[in-house]
Amino acid sequence: METTVAHTQALAQMQRNLESCILGKSHEIQLLLTALLAGGHVLLEDVPGTGKTVLIKALAKSIHGQFRRIQCNPDLLPTDITGVSIYHPKQEEFLFRPGPVLTNILLVDEINRATTKTQSALLEAMEERHITVDGELHPLPTPFLLLATQNPIDFEGTYTLPEAQLDRFMFKFSLGYPDAETEQKMILSQSKQHPLESIEAVTDAEHVYAMQKQARDIHIDDAVVAYLVAIARATREHPSVFLGTSPRATISLVQACKAYAFLQGRGYVIPDDVKFLAPYVLGHRLILKSEAIMEGATSVSVLEKVFQSVPVPIRLEK
Template sequence: MESAAVHLQAIRQIERNLEACILGKTSEIQLLLTALLAGGHVLLEDVPGTGKTVLIKALAKSIHGQFRRIQCNPDLLPTDITGVSIYHPKQEAFMFRPGPVMTNILLVDEINRATTKTQSALLEAMEERHITADGELHPLPSPFLLLATQNPIDFEGTYTLPEAQLDRFMLKFSLGYPDEATEQRMIMSQARRHPLEDIEAVADSEQIYAMQQQARDVHIDDAVVAYIVAVTRATREHPGVFLGASPRATLALVQASKAYAYLQGRSFVIPDDVKFLARYVLGHRMILKSEAIMDGLTAGSLLDSVFQSIRVPVRLEK
């Protein structure tokens, strides 16, 4: 059994691998690793060309995991994702041919271009970690991380993700454009070859599973739990909110906070972990009233006001 120190060293090397491919995005890389350690999934809402595919490929190579990519379009069928049973005359039986979902790292590109029926095919995989084909269950490999992308600019020919599916994503964030200096460094770093070509695996599936277990064992004080519950309940009671964060969101914030604390090398969660993660865990799970949006209210500003109104738990010395 490898020690926690060995696992932390591996996660640091994974972090360095990703930072070599995606420059100047330390916080976003930590969010991705938080989702991996917490067993969650990620929705990246960003314009094309910001490095989303490179980031997820670098992660797959770093953990020696299988990587598959699905390019969504209105013609995509659910069986194109999950797989299909094909009749083999020699065996005189139907044989299941697994789809691209049977992988460790799955990139679902432009998920809002798939029809709602196809989008729903991902729900079982995301939540239950298995798929059903012809009445039989097929477990997904472990670890399994789904990263979906959508373009926030082009809405023509798209199908908005329903609230039930948005709620399955633990985190939602964007990479955004690099600053001027970082973009110059990016050009120089790729002058001869892409850094992705030099990435080597620094962990395997067993190590990732062990890290996930250690992240779950991170201590979270009752006062911090009460703090998280107070935050999510405040989103439901805010006058500008039509639909607040669900109990699943509360659980997701707890799991993400534990994983983020583990990523920072701590064995316990602090309120600052909750504050940092809240907008990425809760923001996409809330629906604001139209009049509140017209008044300039956003999910971020709402959460800022919520945190200002809730007392931060302070550890009492014995």
């Protein structure tokens, strides 16, 4: 099943929009679009000023969806995210005032500055696609995408994300600093106008949802599924790993591979999709042994060894 012309054009225009705001980061932009198509959430871990918030705002403008932003701090309460029921004397009843989580794209800035209780309020939204307030369920809009940022170097006043919440993020990656040439172009391009001001919507939330449904129907061969499972099992048995990837991580990788194949205009998943996406989908879910970390092991180096040990399927049915 090939992607339709309308879908292909919309995705190409979205990528151009994002690349006009964040120069030299086409690799990371493809990951973000893959997450959007797969319906997965993204954790962006990077130093301040690398364009994380600009990239997310550009995505929200491109799909003309509802956008909300939460600036996390230790004073933030769970009801500041989900919303709260307020008593109205004239109507003599409690009325629900929705919080910022009821949106299409939610930016949770510096998520590790929120307390663990507040972070847990996001778990239900991320996994179940609804929230519960005063015993009543409130479904989230469709599509719903949560993008969180955290600073990897400033640990004062922060709360480490628990493994259960990290496992809810389909992707974790960083933008990093641009090279010298790209930074010069960035300075010149923003000297007169911020690139966000010229961004126009190229699609809408309904169209994005239609693309998500089609991406889920992308074909993945049984041999590729077996390849994925072998990789997951190899992480659990690796001598440097204390806790390997969960079945949820394997399912997330399958969904991401389908979305990435759709983004590339293919109707099927290939093993190279798995190799490309696995470090961003599985890396943050691995917990390494302390002695392995002291010896210089990283999630990336462990996954590289896993790939070398697992044979790649050669013949696939398209």
